[in-house]
Amino acid sequence: MPGRADPDRARLRQAWEAVFGVPPPAYASVAFLRLALEHEAQVKRHGGLPVATRRALRKIAEGKPVREARGSLRAGAHLVREWNGRSYQVEVLERGFRLDARIYPSLSAIARHITGTTWSGPRFFGLTNRGGGKG
Template identity: 40%
Template sequence: MAAAQRPRISFRPAKERESAHQRGPEGRRNVLPHGSLGVVARESLAGLAMMSPPQLRAEWRRLHRGRLLPDGLSADLVCRAVAWRMQERCHGGLPPARVRELARLAKQICDGGAIELEREWTVKPGTRLVRQWRGRTYRVLALDHGFQFEDRNYSSLTPIAREITGAAWSGPRFFGLKRRTGQNLVARDDDEA
């Protein structure tokens, strides 16, 4: 018994879509509404699974104008890449900062095979943070879940910085764990201090 064929989905610009009024056998429009969401977009994504590899490659070329399809991609990965691009057109893409970060990581992989991830600052339990402020030295001990300052426990560094300075400071910045440019510094363990 042969499987039922789904209607072919065409992805046409809005002007062509409005003038042609093409509909599939089930009476549904065979288009992806660019910049809008809806049933048609979901059906278009679902229709990708029914496309043959040559149809997927053609769709890739249409969506990625000027960019070649990488060699060695399986039909499943091409389908996922096409679906990503379709959703990106509807929802918008990644923020520019995230795109730059991904490009930086890709360059590192191409250059040396290893990547250097920029991680959020973490302080191991037992680490003692020391900060001088207006002629006085302040010491904070990192605990498993929070920090200890002057025999009181805090869930984060920010209220400690506020208590010391009397102003709204970022706790990690006040204690030198994070620079203004976003670069992280390494805290020393208690036995190294």
């Protein structure tokens, strides 16, 4: 009913201040307060985001570019690299990579196949600027 105070609101606002050290946003709903407090409790029990993810989110918030790490490639993604006048398209699979209907265990194996020399696969495909291999 309109005008009727939610008994949980006062309790949740107190819990918010105890956990975060500041009052909650003035217009935060009871559902939001509850979810945020439950999330914070879960983070304390099981840990939060990995350091690399927090760093990437901080860069995004600052408007800085973020390069996708090679470990975060997802199945279905496609990588394209031009080499000696030919364009190579690699599909990321759950376990491995597909190039020209053949499955390879790593990007480095594909880079070696394409160039005939030892390369860092992630570097060859532009996923990193550091690491071994030719460049």
